[in-house]
Amino acid sequence: MSYQTTAPSSVLRLLADVGGTNARFALQAGSLGEITHIQTLPCADHATLGAAITHYLGQQSIGQRPALASIAIANPIQGDRVQMTNHDWSFSIAELQAAMGFQRLELLNDFTALALALPHLPASDLRQVGGRPGASAAQSTTALGLIGPGTGLGVSGLVPDGQGGWWPLQGEGGHVTLPATNANEQAVLALLWARYGHVSAERAVSGQGLGNLYGALTQRDTGLWPDQLPSAAEVSQWAQNGQDAKAQEALALFFAFLGTVAGNLALTMGAWGGIFLGGGILPRLGARIDTSAFRERFEHKGRFENHLKPVPVWVIEAKQSPALLGAAKRLDSLTRA
Structure with a gap:
């Protein structure tokens, strides 16, 4: 406005x-x-x-x-x-x-x-995670999707305007209901449902979400929710140092849920031109996304798996x-x- x-x-x-x-x-x-x-x-x-x-x-x-x-x-x-x-x-x-x-x-x-900036980002600011090798969003004639975990979970995208430009989408896709794809995820989400009522994607796929996942895993294993949830930085550090098994599991769930939600966004928008991953968390995790379940979950859409396999995903790693x-x-x- x-x-x-x-x-x-x-x-x-x-x-x-x-x-x-x-x-x-x-x-x-x-x-x-x-x-x-x-x-x-x-x-x-x-x-x-x-x-x-x-x-x-x-x-x-x-x-x-x-x-x-x-x-x-x-x-x-x-x-x-x-x-x-x-x-x-x-x-x-x-x-x-x-x-x-x-x-x-x-x-x-x-x-x-952030969506308005996507076609103008140089290749040096992007790291591709799967999809067509060497793909370029600037040359896309179909929609581009954007999702990014930070303090919360932002979601947006661009659709072609028919005149060589783009229309940005304004929405609150971070608050869609988060789905489970296996029994372990369902057990974790059940604990979050009991605590929050509605479990949005942001409840798990964000800085706050990493703390929530750690809390749910603690309650699953001990029966008690932690008195104080760790920060996203603490969970990430513990996981990457290998000093806390629950932190490693929380981070694994974070990437899996992110892949599920990003794949849903690609299908909903028809974002065959690609999905961008923004926010402040992913750049700090480096190449860990490459060995996570993210890409498998992104593509795991049943009859539409082959439609998603070529869709490129880029992590935005811009300094500015x-x-x-x-x-x-x-x-x-x-x-x-």
Whole structure:
């Protein structure tokens, strides 16, 4: 959703990628400018999004304030009021625009922004996991899917607009019901059902989800839910160090569930052009996905297994947040309109 007045496309822009844990900010001098002054701020260090923006701008030696702003945020955008799902920030878009003095403010879901960046990502930012060798998303004439575990589970995608461009999808696919494909998964999900009522994909395939899986495995083995769940970083470290069998099983379940959900997304969208895996967790796990059950689960769709075998999957390993690029692309399309 945007609030706007007319402004030239060459003016200074504020770009942001706001998640449940961190907010990344950057500046861009017009639509053709390089994305610079990138800085990450912990959300918990600032009472409001406006306070975080003010803090960021106060640290930049730029001599002017941005006239345009595009903010990708880990939340659905429905009307003027935004209440973050995975953080306590709540604000009015119109009031934020007025307080910051922006001529134009654009708010979009963070995974919609990431989707807008997909055709522009260089090969060096991607690592392919199965499918057609050497496939290129930029050359696709069919849909592209996007799913990514971070603090939560983001889902989006692109569909061709019929004119050589793309339409991004805005949705909340991370909250679809998570299915089990074997008895062990069903037992784990039953414990999560008892605890949460509804078990969405995000309950298992996210940073929080890794902790939930560890908790469910602990309860399965001991009868007791842990007093405190470990963080995603702790579960990952324990699993990769080989020092905790439950952590290794939790990570194995995480990859298997991710493969199931990603395969479902590919079939639902007809994303034969490929599926991108974003979010902050997977790049930290390196090549572990290659030896996991991810690809087998991705393809394990009965009569449609052969349809999924050639579909490429890419892990996004960009050093710079691609959602910042997507936020800029959003402004590009609107200021040209």
